[in-house]
Amino acid sequence: MEEKQEYFTFTKSFILDSEKRFRTKLINSLAGIRQVALVGTKSSAGVENLAIFNSVIHLGAHPPLLGLLSRPDTVSRDTLENMIENGKYTLNFIDRKWVKDAHQTSARYAKEVSEFSATDFSSEYIGDCSAPFVKEAEIKIEMKLQQILDIEINNTKLMIGSVEWIQVLAERFTEDGLIKHHDLLLSGGLDAYYSAEMITQLEYAKP
Amino acid sequence: MEEKQEYFTFTKSFILDSEKRFRTKLINSLAGIRQVALVGTKSSAGVENLAIFNSVIHLGAHPPLLGLLSRPDTVSRDTLENMIENGKYTLNFIDRKWVKDAHQTSARYAKEVSEFSATDFSSEYIGDCSAPFVKEAEIKIEMKLQQILDIEINNTKLMIGSVEWIQVLAERFTEDGLIKHHDLLLSGGLDAYYSAEMITQLEYAKP
Numbered sequence: 001m002e003e004k005q006e007y008f009t010f011t012k013s014f015i016l017d018s019e020k021r022f023r024t025k026l027i028n029s030l031a032g033i034r035q036v037a038l039v040g041t042k043s044s045a046g047v048e049n050l051a052i053f054n055s056v057i058h059l060g061a062h063p064p065l066l067g068l069l070s071r072p073d074t075v076s077r078d079t080l081e082n083m084i085e086n087g088k089y090t091l092n093f094i095d096r097k098w099v100k101d102a103h104q105t106s107a108r109y110a111k112e113v114s115e116f117s118a119t120d121f122s123s124e125y126i127g128d129c130s131a132p133f134v135k136e137a138e139i140k141i142e143m144k145l146q147q148i149l150d151i152e153i154n155n156t157k158l159m160i161g162s163v164e165w166i167q168v169l170a171e172r173f174t175e176d177g178l179i180k181h182h183d184l185l186l187s188g189g190l191d192a193y194y195s196a197e198m199i200t201q202l203e204y205a206k207p
Numbered sequence: 208m209e210e211k212q213e214y215f216t217f218t219k220s221f222i223l224d225s226e227k228r229f230r231t232k233l234i235n236s237l238a239g240i241r242q243v244a245l246v247g248t249k250s251s252a253g254v255e256n257l258a259i260f261n262s263v264i265h266l267g268a269h270p271p272l273l274g275l276l277s278r279p280d281t282v283s284r285d286t287l288e289n290m291i292e293n294g295k296y297t298l299n300f301i302d303r304k305w306v307k308d309a310h311q312t313s314a315r316y317a318k319e320v321s322e323f324s325a326t327d328f329s330s331e332y333i334g335d336c337s338a339p340f341v342k343e344a345e346i347k348i349e350m351k352l353q354q355i356l357d358i359e360i361n362n363t364k365l366m367i368g369s370v371e372w373i374q375v376l377a378e379r380f381t382e383d384g385l386i387k388h389h390d391l392l393l394s395g396g397l398d399a400y401y402s403a404e405m406i407t408q409l410e411y412a413k414p
Contacts, residue, residue: 005376006377006378007374007375007376007377008380009372010372010373011372012369012371016270018384022384023268024269025384026373026384026385027268027271027370029386029388030346030348030373031242031263031264031265032241032242032244032263032388033240033391034239034240034265055264056239058241058261058276059358059361060278060361061231061233061235062227063223064230064234065360065361069264099406099407100409103409103412104412105412107412107414108414109414113414139237153353154266154267154272156266156267158365160358162219163222163234164219165216165218165219166217166233166237167214167217168214168215168217169214170212170214177225177228177229177230177231177232177236179237179396180236180399181236182401184239184240188385188387188388188405189265191409192385192407192408193405193406193407193408193409194388194389194405194406195406196401196403197401197403198399198401199306199392199400199401200399200400201399201400202306202307202398204398205311206314207316207317207320
């Protein structure tokens with residue numbers, strides 16, 4: 001006997017007619033779970049900024065490129081301006097225990113306030129990278145801005161950067177090149193946070 | 208007493224000089240954990256296709272838009288052609304127990320072979336959507352192709368589509384609009400798979 005399962009369905013007209021906050025949460029969470037990255041930047045006036053993003057995009061390994069999505073109506077505007085002014089920025093992946101501090105960086109602080117002061121994260125400078133890392137992060141990536149792509153259909157921007165330097169907690173790295181992200185903070189949209197465990201690694205699939 | 212932690216670091220020249228397979232795995236896994244989507248399409252000749260993607264991008268809720276990244280050197284080429292021919296495609300999120308079948312759709316089958324035949328997934332047609340859904344999926348999304356954006360820096364394409372219809376297992380939906388993705392299959396790059404549990408939901412952050 002098959003268990004009968006219940007589903008909800010949402011039509012396009014229902015979605016378009018729904019209240020704005022409901023729709024934002026629905027579509028933002030619909031897209032699924034993604035990595036939380038704290039993006040560290042520094043303005044030309046020397047003010048540090050730290051902002052939570054859940055839109056890290058793997059663009060390719062040859063050359064090593066990662067994307068970040070910036071929406072005009074979000075707090076990512078300071079980050080965007082700093083990235084353009086400075087050229088360098090950092091991506092920092094953190095343990096799940098940092099969920100409250102990470103979420104706090106999404107508050108709309110004035111541009112002259114550093115989120116490093118408003119949270120328990122510490123800024124750290126490594127090598128010649130002019131943007132701050134998060135000292136507590138288990139995976140740290142130095143990025144260099146390469147291109148900004150306009151996505152005109154909804155006025156967002158894809159910030160494309162090259163991977164310049166990586167630091168990974170030793171136990172997260174395996175010799176074949178895999179970096180493991182178990183127990184790190186993940187996002188499920190605007191306000192829901194997750195963390196993951198590894199299920200398996202599989203061989204290259206053949207027909 | 209603070210515990211001393213060990214880190215590995217990778218410089219840009221080390222990354223660029225590393226062997227291709229190592230570098231692909233390193234950068235692909237570096238980007239972090241993301242949702243696994245099975246993308247269902249159908250060619251104009253009527254052949255169904257099912258392909259695993261880990262590049263679902265939330266582009267915005269007003270209008271509801273999701274992106275998918277397509278790289279020229281991957282099996283996503285069939286998917287891309289079908290999306291253009293048909294206009295419609297589906298995104299299907301599945302339980303972690305489907306990891307082997309999901310990974311198997313990444314094999315390079317000939318264009319006339321349906322991955323639905325090669326795996327235990329069943330195709331399902333709902334309403335007037337001309338692309339197949341995965342019957343076993345707990346979250347199903349009907350998409351309509353709106354725009355293809357060329358990312359020339361590394362010859363990839365961002366396929367932008369509008370959300371046309373959603374079906375969600377009832378227990379995954381909460382009244383405020385949140386869709387929950389716990390225990391679904393997640394990707395950590397080329398060959399590593401994860402699943403997640405929810406940690407918390409937090410209030411809108413204020414300074």
